[in-house]
Amino acid sequence: MKMTGNIILITGAGSGIGRALAERLHDRGNRVIVAGRRRELLDEVISTREGMAALELDVSDAGSIAAAVADIETRFPELNVLVNNAGISRPEDLTADAWDSDLAEAMIATNVTGVLRLTAALLPSLKRQSNAAVITTTSGLAYVPLASYPTYSATKAFLHSWLQSLRHQLRDTDVEILELSPPYVQTELGGPQQLTDPYAMPLAEFADEVMTLLESGNTPAGEILVDRVMGYRGAEREGRYVETFAHGNAG
Numbered sequence: 001m002k003m004t005g006n007i008i009l010i011t012g013a014g015s016g017i018g019r020a021l022a023e024r025l026h027d028r029g030n031r032v033i034v035a036g037r038r039r040e041l042l043d044e045v046i047s048t049r050e051g052m053a054a055l056e057l058d059v060s061d062a063g064s065i066a067a068a069v070a071d072i073e074t075r076f077p078e079l080n081v082l083v084n085n086a087g088i089s090r091p092e093d094l095t096a097d098a099w100d101s102d103l104a105e106a107m108i109a110t111n112v113t114g115v116l117r118l119t120a121a122l123l124p125s126l127k128r129q130s131n132a133a134v135i136t137t138t139s140g141l142a143y144v145p146l147a148s149y150p151t152y153s154a155t156k157a158f159l160h161s162w163l164q165s166l167r168h169q170l171r172d173t174d175v176e177i178l179e180l181s182p183p184y185v186q187t188e189l190g191g192p193q194q195l196t197d198p199y200a201m202p203l204a205e206f207a208d209e210v211m212t213l214l215e216s217g218n219t220p221a222g223e224i225l226v227d228r229v230m231g232y233r234g235a236e237r238e239g240r241y242v243e244t245f246a247h248g249n250a251g
């Protein structure tokens, strides 16, 4: 991926991984549009950064996507990079009589349908740009599920599969399809305690390693994989799946 001079839309960029990547990409001379639902977070991100723009967007809402895409086509017709990063993660107890599929459907709407809708809406214009790219944030849990997060893990496995097909279908275009699979990282994805969880990778360390991989073009088969996620990424093909699943789901 070209690392400077892009116009980049990042969803879920008011916090966590999206914000950290937005700041680093802005530092490298890219025009960055940060998107999410909470306006106050977006305003804070752009407040000290000239040329950054904020866009209110709810990726689980088709109307919100349509409005945002219309806005982008007017204000940023040369947008050439989409980062599908917004996501939600909730535990589910499938053994509870009270379990119903509402939470699962909400995760699918944001993590899966939101990515498909936004990608579908922007692909026609991305295909007209040179050096276009779509980066989508999946997870190490795409490869080995965390059983207490069944639907969340499955949404990321869906994206991992779908992205391979998208990449293959677009192989003769100028649109690069990249998958970013974070390990467990210090953000508020799973609640405020995750920000300081010593088992989670520090956010700045993660984002810096991602930038190094992108800058060096070290994205084999379109995958952006920091060292910490390799245990999960390689579990199946290295014959460690059963142990990795057992270790990840111990207790």
Ligand SMILES: NC(=O)c1ccc[n+]([C@@H]2O[C@H](COP(=O)([O-])OP(=O)(O)OC[C@H]3O[C@@H](n4cnc5c(N)ncnc54)[C@H](OP(=O)(O)O)[C@@H]3O)[C@@H](O)[C@H]2O)c1
Residues within 6 Å of the ligand: 011, 012, 013, 014, 015, 016, 017, 018, 035, 036, 037, 038, 039, 041, 057, 058, 059, 060, 061, 085, 086, 087, 088, 089, 110, 137, 138, 139, 140, 181, 182, 183, 184, 185, 186, 187, 188, 189, 190
């Ligand atoms: N942190 C980890 O351990 C980890 C590991 C693997 C993968 N990931 C993935 O990394 C991505 C970023 O998560 P994070 O860890 O940085 O957590 P985060 O700080 O909670 O970021 C998630 C972002 O998504 C946005 N978002 C949620 N629902 C949205 C919607 N319907 N429309 C638009 N934006 C929405 C949120 O902003 P608003 O609420 O303001 O909309 C928030 O800024 C997610 O896809 C997550 O699954 C994280």
